[in-house]
Amino acid sequence: MTSIAPFSVCVPDEAIDDLRARLGRTRWPGRETVTDWSQGVPLATLRNLCEEWRTRHDWRRCETAVNAWPQFRTDIDGLGIHFLHVRSPDQNALPLLLTHGWPGSVLEFLEVLGPLSDPAAHGAPGAQAFHLVVPSLPGYGFSDQPDATGWGVERIADAWITLMRRLGYGRFVAQGGDWGAAVTTAIAMARPAECLGVHLNMPLVFPEESDFADLTPAEQATVASMQFYQDQDSGYAKLQGTRPQSVGYALADSPVGQAAWIYEKLHAWTDNDGSPESAVPRDAILDLISLYWFTNSAASSGRLYWESATAFRGQRLEIPVGVSIFPKEIFRPSRRWAERSYSELVHWNELDKGGHFAAFEQPALFVEEMRTCFTRMV
Template sequence: MFSPFRVDVPQGAIDELRQRLRATRWPRSLPGEWERGVPVEYLRGTVERWLEFDWRAWETRLNAIPQYTTEIDGQTIHFLHARSTEPAAVPLLLTHGWPGSVAEFLEVIGPLTDPTRYGAEATDAFHVIAPSVPGHGFSVPLAESGWDHLRIARAWIELMERLGYDRYGAQGGDTGSVVSPLVGRLAPDRVIGVHLNGGLAFPAAGPGDLDDLSATDQAKLASAEQLRATGTGYAVLQSTKPQTVSFGLSDSPVGQLAWILEKFHDWTDPARALPEDAVALGHLLANVSIYWFTNTSATSANLYYESGTYPTAPSGVPTGVAVFPTDPAMRHLLEREHHLTHWTEYSRGGHFAALEAPDLLVDDIRTFFRGLR
């Protein structure tokens, strides 16, 4: 039912990547910084770092965590499965987003599975199950169309059942902030709690909902409006013509790097000027490399094309939300869709919390689940 998996990129693919990077045809550019997109000179410097990047070291880090593949609903599903040695550990299903991968969980898996080693109590331990979203990373090839958030949630429930987990928590950001609540709605008898971060959707507001906002929520609204005005072009393309945009991304590693790097600039902690100020450049390049080596620009974008509307009535499953800078979440709006029992707002971090502020995210997850074990 499960096949052991190891990341093992052929050396020829690494050599080809470097050849393509060296042969980049750079575009002409106009004066300016990030307002038109990723600056050419900045990207040149990042490409130089990618040429020096040690992919094998990151392969070793990934392969230090047990990994498997299985087939669910006709689709190959890859997942990390890091079990804790603590007998009372609670299974925790982690779901990444776009442009993320399971590599973004490398900083949180240790503290979650082995809390005593990181200064926490043994009673805070989790078994971590982190699947690659279909069409992303190593959950390839994408077998067919129709893999939307709801189908992914059903697949995750099947995965947890196959693993023998009949009682577990769900956590996620970005795509995971949509999928994890759906897991709770579909399996409320199994999911003990849902923890969320990193939602980017514009606040689902009705008449009067955005009146009399606090100063904090007014700032969130202004940021959300700015994102909607200038930062959603990628989503329009990926949700309407994902195959067309993928030709440039699949053929040019610099194109793929720029496409993802822009999101790490726009969505990370606004107090950090550059993406690598918020997320270690090595980790960022590992993530981009996964997209390149697995050739998943089209299939990961497909989720935007497939996305639809889903049930929003509260499931009754306790839900916690960790709000980081750049997250437009407003409690009075989200509590209509979720049974909110935990809410924390942080002044440090951003959309990629597992990479930007893993200490805060882990602590928030522990705090939320303590009363639900």
């Protein structure tokens, strides 16, 4: 099937009622024995978040915001793929493929859709305009959940190339962070003739043994953050990469568990002042958690770690590449490492604000990075 069908989000009332009932029946653990987040989300903090989720959060508002944009589903390689497709009023606009990661979704990009597709209507006449294609990863959101193995990064990249061709785009650029960076890198490695270049806000480049003899202070900080991630911050990835089904039972049955699993990462990976809400509004945080809950995608999204355990590795790209380094990203490589892997590095910028969820946290900066980077490629 190659048809493209319009899609609209509509969660049944019964699912919303069930969520609230489950939240009201939560059996809470005892409180943590520390005064910080080092054991996970503090009990009082999570109880407050989940009480707001139960009593005040308005999922219908989120639905309305998503449904304001054109959405579709199409079958690619036997799997139903959900995507937003926002065409610019500028017929000469550049097609841009945006790919999210975990624990992300297409919701991350809602604030950038208007400025990127219609810059004149958002105070930037003459700026680069884009036709936007924003798919949900397989097993995430409103895309189908694979029922067999094999949906790793390379297969997703091939599916995205097929999607862009199916939409009739003879040229496009691609962007991603987190798993989106891995998928976008795989697109660049596949070298489809239509792809003019890529942008990454989590570039997959790493130091070599010889680099450690003369690390700059910034590179020393990056190496330290890599070590911290391995030692203190990667438990979620090890679980999802080895036993996604086992952890999936807990997250699929407990909305509080699902909330904690995502909320802790928003705390760890955003540029915040100690509270995730200082980086991303609470309503948007609960929208994201709700999307995972209502689509029952804890296990299926985590399974990508099992499918592509080695995806986050350095690869040499031979097409134009742009990079934006946000200061609270998990891993912030240096330009000299990137230049070794990217033979055509056309854009490099180290920003003052933002973290792992670039478009979600700093939509205005993200928009400017897209305009600046891809203007240099066309």
